[in-house]
Amino acid sequence: MIRQPIITVMGHVDHGKTTLLDRIRNTAIASREAGGITQHIGASEVPLDVITRICGPLLEKMNAKITIPGLLFIDTPGHEAFTNLRKRGGSISDLAILVVDITKNFEPQTYEAIDILKEYKTPFIIAANKIDLVTGWRQQPTHSFLESLSRQSQQVQADLEAKLYELVGKLSEAGFSSERFDRVGDVKKEISIMPLSAKTGEGVAELLMFAAGLSQRFLGARLDIDPNEAGSGSIIELKEEKGLGLTLDVILYNGTLKSSDTVAFATPEGVRTAKVRALLKPKALQELRESSSKFYYVDMVSAAAGIKVSGSGFDGALAGSMIMSTKAKDYEAQISGELKEAFTTDSQGIILKADTIGSMEAISRLLKGIGAGVSKKGLGKVTKRDILDAFSIRATDPNNAIILAFNVPIDEEAAVEGQASGIEVIRAEIIYKLIDDYKAWIDDAKKREREALERSLLFPGKIKALPNSCFRVSHPAVFGIEVMAGRIKPGYLMMKENGDVIGRIKEIQDNGIGKQEARRGESVAISMEDITYGRQIGDNDMLYTAIGSDEIRALRYKYSQLLDMEDKDLLDALSQINASAKNAK
Numbered sequence: 001m002i003r004q005p006i007i008t009v010m011g012h013v014d015h016g017k018t019t020l021l022d023r024i025r026n027t028a029i030a031s032r033e034a035g036g037i038t039q040h041i042g043a044s045e046v047p048l049d050v051i052t053r054i055c056g057p058l059l060e061k062m063n064a065k066i067t068i069p070g071l072l073f074i075d076t077p078g079h080e081a082f083t084n085l086r087k088r089g090g091s092i093s094d095l096a097i098l099v100v101d102i103t104k105n106f107e108p109q110t111y112e113a114i115d116i117l118k119e120y121k122t123p124f125i126i127a128a129n130k131i132d133l134v135t136g137w138r139q140q141p142t143h144s145f146l147e148s149l150s151r152q153s154q155q156v157q158a159d160l161e162a163k164l165y166e167l168v169g170k171l172s173e174a175g176f177s178s179e180r181f182d183r184v185g186d187v188k189k190e191i192s193i194m195p196l197s198a199k200t201g202e203g204v205a206e207l208l209m210f211a212a213g214l215s216q217r218f219l220g221a222r223l224d225i226d227p228n229e230a231g232s233g234s235i236i237e238l239k240e241e242k243g244l245g246l247t248l249d250v251i252l253y254n255g256t257l258k259s260s261d262t263v264a265f266a267t268p269e270g271v272r273t274a275k276v277r278a279l280l281k282p283k284a285l286q287e288l289r290e291s292s293s294k295f296y297y298v299d300m301v302s303a304a305a306g307i308k309v310s311g312s313g314f315d316g317a318l319a320g321s322m323i324m325s326t327k328a329k330d331y332e333a334q335i336s337g338e339l340k341e342a343f344t345t346d347s348q349g350i351i352l353k354a355d356t357i358g359s360m361e362a363i364s365r366l367l368k369g370i371g372a373g374v375s376k377k378g379l380g381k382v383t384k385r386d387i388l389d390a391f392s393i394r395a396t397d398p399n400n401a402i403i404l405a406f407n408v409p410i411d412e413e414a415a416v417e418g419q420a421s422g423i424e425v426i427r428a429e430i431i432y433k434l435i436d437d438y439k440a441w442i443d444d445a446k447k448r449e450r451e452a453l454e455r456s457l458l459f460p461g462k463i464k465a466l467p468n469s470c471f472r473v474s475h476p477a478v479f480g481i482e483v484m485a486g487r488i489k490p491g492y493l494m495m496k497e498n499g500d501v502i503g504r505i506k507e508i509q510d511n512g513i514g515k516q517e518a519r520r521g522e523s524v525a526i527s528m529e530d531i532t533y534g535r536q537i538g539d540n541d542m543l544y545t546a547i548g549s550d551e552i553r554a555l556r557y558k559y560s561q562l563l564d565m566e567d568k569d570l571l572d573a574l575s576q577i578n579a580s581a582k583n584a585k
Contacts, residue, residue: 003225004045004070005215006092006253006304010116011099012109013432016129020099020198021075024050024208043236043251043306045282046071046208054143055209066212068223072304074251092234092253092304094219095211096124102163102195103133106170114174123218125192126178127207128167132197134160145195145203146182160195167193181210188218227302230327231257235265237356238317241310244278248309250323257325258300263309264331265323266339266357267316268379271332274313281307318379320358342377349373350400350438351390353382355407359431363406366435372442375400382410382425387417394423399445402426406434450562457559460545460570461486463494466523467539476506476527477537486545486570487519493546494528499581501546502536503528520566547574 009017025044047070052059059066074093098113100106117124132139136156140148149157164180171178171191178191192210196203215223233252241247248265257263257279264273280295301307309323317323322338324331342357350367352374354360364374376389382405394401403418405427410418418425426441428434462485469480488494490508495501506527508515518524531537547555552571555563563571 001225001227001302002068002223003302003304004068004072005094005211005219005223006072006074007211007215008074008093008096008122009099010096010113010124011127012101012104012107012113015099015101015104015107015110016127016198017099018075020097020127020129020196020204020207021073023198023201023204024054024073044073044075045306046073051208051212055205055212058144058205058209062209064209064213066209066216068212068216071208071211071215072306092251093120093122094222095215096122097127097207097211098124099127099129099198100167101130102128102160102167103130105163105166111174118175123214125181125194125207125210125214126167126171128164128193128195129198131160131195131202132200134163139197139200140202143201143203143205145206148202149195164193164195181206187214225255225303227256229255230325230331231255231261231301231303232322232324232328233257233303233307235317235319235321235323236306237319238314241308244280244308244310245312246314247280247311248314248317248323250307250309252301252303252305252307254303255325256300256302257307257309259298262326263311263323264326264335265314266318266321266335268318269316270339271335272313272316273326274311276309276311278310279307280310281305319356320361345375345377346373347375348397348400349375351376351378351386351393351403353378353380353386353403353405353408355379359406363404363431363434366431367438370435370439372438373400379408381408382414384411384413384417387414387421387423387425390423391421399442399449402438402441404434404438406431453559454562457555457562458492458545458547458551459487459489459555459562460547460567460574461488461492462545462570462573463488463526463543465537465539465541465543469525470533470539471525472527473534474532476529477531477533478525478527479533479537480523480525481543482523483518483520484542485520485566487517488526488545489517494543495546495577496537497542497544497577499577499584502543503531544570544574544577547571549575549578552578 009021011017021044024046048066051066096117100110131137134156136153138152140151142148168178176191177189178193181192181194184190184192194203194207194210196207231252232254233250236249236251239247239249259276259279261276262273263276264271279298279301281298281301283294283296295308322335324335342361349372352360352363354363357379360377360379364377367374382403386403390401390403401423403425405425407429410425426434426437428437461483463481464484466480466482472478488505490505492505493501494503494505506529508518509525515524537543552575556571
């Protein structure tokens with residue numbers, strides 16, 4: 001049997017992935033997603049007759065014939081580092097469509113998608129979307145880009161060309177040779193760029209034709225399947241359906257699944273099996289997340305397909321994990337291995353709670369990418385136990401004493417405990433916001449940590465007593481100084497160039513206003529007890545922060561990140577002063 005190719009749609013948030021599929025399906029899935037972003041993989045089948053109807057004139061013009069039964073589109077989540085779900089999509093994909101907003105070019109998630117495609121060696125084409133936003137573009141009643149382009153002004157064509165070659169440049173930086181699809185000499189060596197508008201439909205004909213043509217031309221035996229092989233797929237969602245009970249939305253990517261089969265799947269407690277009661281397929285051009293009235297019953301389904309599986313005993317099935325027919329000899333080992341990998345934690349890190357195993361894996365990977373670990377993972381709501389665990393972490397690792405909660409609630413008891421203990425829970429329904437909020441929290445935590453550290457440490461400083469700036473001779477002495485290097489703070493003990501300690505700074509003022517610190521270049525007044533101006537210190541004298549050898553070593557080697565080159569030079573000078581004073585004694 002020849003199966004339909006699996007086409008993964010990837011790209012940056014808001015570049016038009018779901019809108020493109022909506023244009024083909026005539027649906028509006030995007031409007032129902034949180035923030036307009038597809039957060040879980042969706043699957044849509046586009047049958048051969050639809051492709052033929054849209055591409056008809058082009059197929060005749062190019063004397064092309066489509067032999068595959070259709071295309072199965074997988075709509076991937078929109079965040080740059082929703083890597084595990086997207087990598088799972090990439091690993092089972094025959095071809096990818098990377099959607100790029102032609103008015104914005106490459107953005108962070110575009111680069112991430114490129115990395116995924118490179119890693120899995122998945123062939124891809126670029127959908128250069130939003131050509132309708134090119135200044136002066138006039139929409140044409142056609143699905144063909146080339147036909148529409150021929151009716152645009154010379155200026156519009158030139159502007160579009162310039163934007164396309166910006167894309168060519170970015171792809172070149174990523175290591176790919178590319179060209180507009182109709183000028184590609186060798187599709188095996190060059191990436192085809194398909195200009196289109198998901199909003200108007202212009203260019204959709206060429207996109208579908210190329211996706212189908214490239215698939216059947218280059219995939220060959222990869223599209224051949226053995227209908228007797230046990231089916232395996234990925235669970236998209238666990239859903240309660242009226243009249244059906246608990247069902248599983250599944251992307252079947254290998255073999256055949258029958259309505260009489262028993263399937264195995266992952267649960268938090270391990271691998272479980274359940275008898276399939278019914279298999280349902282979405283009607284043509286309907287998306288897998290639509291209501292059950294848009295499905296029809298089938299006795300068997302062969303890859304590749306998006307299907308709904310009805311049966312008893314599906315409670316606890318983990319969305320984002322593998323599902324297999326028990327006819328496969330090693331089904332338990334495969335599923336157990338995947339489950340173990342998904343829940344692997346780090347020795348140090350934050351606490352993560354998510355709605356699905358796919359989300360959990362994806363966020364874990366993203367956190368790893370920014371150098372953050374996950375010490376505890378779980379599915380479902382944030383509990384009091386999670387708060388207590390985070391509180392325990394704070395004792396030894398304050399920067400990891402936080403809980404990230406993706407698309408899950410916080411139970412009432414946990415919320416009360418969190419408020420009482422000061423443990424923060426960052427919640428979001430959109431992954432990129434969750435990660436951005438976490439980064440902001442980390443930045444604030446590091447800033448607070450640095451400020452606290454700087455308040456506790458004794459830093460090097462060098463000051464000069466300004467001439468004719470003594471306001472009080474003693475009890476305390478008040479005089480003007482300029483900070484020549486480093487910094488000074490109230491409480492700093494000061495010494496002369498010969499190492500003699502003369503007194504401690506009591507206050508620092510600038511025009512009568514108290515300051516907690518003065519840095520190089522600032523001229524301020526300071527007060528010092530136990531000295532008399534004109535005896536221990538006079539005009540133009542230099543004073544240094546009195547720092548011992550042990551403190552100097554700690555600053556150099558333990559806290560060097562808090563010092564600039566001037567600070568380090570000043571420490572060298574202080575070391576010499578200390579050494580000279582010691583020798584003099």
